[in-house]
Amino acid sequence: MPELPEVEVVRRGLQRWVVGRTVGRVAVLHPRAVRRHLAGAADLTARLAGRTVLGACRRGKYLWLPLDSADALVAHLGMSGQLLVRPPEAPDETHLRVRVAFTDGGAELRFVDQRTFGGLALSELPPDGTGPPAVIAHIARDPLDPGFDEAGYVRATRARRTGVKRALLDQTLVSGIGNIYADEGLWRARLHFARPTETLTRGEITRLLTGVREVMHAALDQGGTSFDSLYVDVDGRSGYFDRSLAVYAQAGRPCPRCGTPVRRDPFMNRSSYTCPRCQPRPRRARW
């Protein structure tokens, strides 16, 4: 379940192993993995071949590799996606969807995705070459982005008429936050997920961003969060940040701050985890 820190670990792997190399043969093994490339799999493989990778970028949970054309290869890992760097002779993974070989004959880039919620696409870069490609222009800057507009985020959040966790998960307001980091950030800020956004003070929103950033940095220090073998970095190693989670997936376990058993609530056909004492449910609640 990759969120920003996990995706950043993958970006660093791509930076190290893929940037500067020229693409050779590309094979799309599952059409769903390139469904966001509207021109189709054949167009993607044809346009990718022969291109040199110029960089490895990320915004929120999206990755893109600028190419020596006007395009970038955009990747989203969805729920279960992996970008692996593997020797050409390594056996195919069970859920291998796209194979990208390089002209140097070295390690391949493989997109592996059990559920195929993620995928790859080619998208035009903006004319000045900076910033994300067109298909992800709607994704807001993430909390670790130096260009993140904190005052603007406070204004936009308070202008919403929804619950604070819904706003946190809205990638057009702030990106990179999924269910895990939302719950952990809210716990650090001592906020309940159902707090109406318009009742949040500037200080509370700042506290929330601080909490999210702290938990993201902690995860990055440990190589990313993982609960099973689904999330791995480009070498196939899995992170182990789950040992440090305060509330997420910790129902019934003591809150690390006050010892009260962590509570699980249904939320948007998913789950939310809170400490009932540190994060009391607001009188007026918006789920």
Added chain:
DNA sequence: ACATCCACCTGCTCGC
């Protein structure tokens, strides 16, 4: 324009 809902996927775990 904004808020909310749900389909899209597969594999694992749990209870009967």
Added chain:
DNA sequence: TGCGAGCAGGTGGATG
């Protein structure tokens, strides 16, 4: 043992 239900959940398009 078998089987169905529930769960994991990011995204974008549909709906309200």
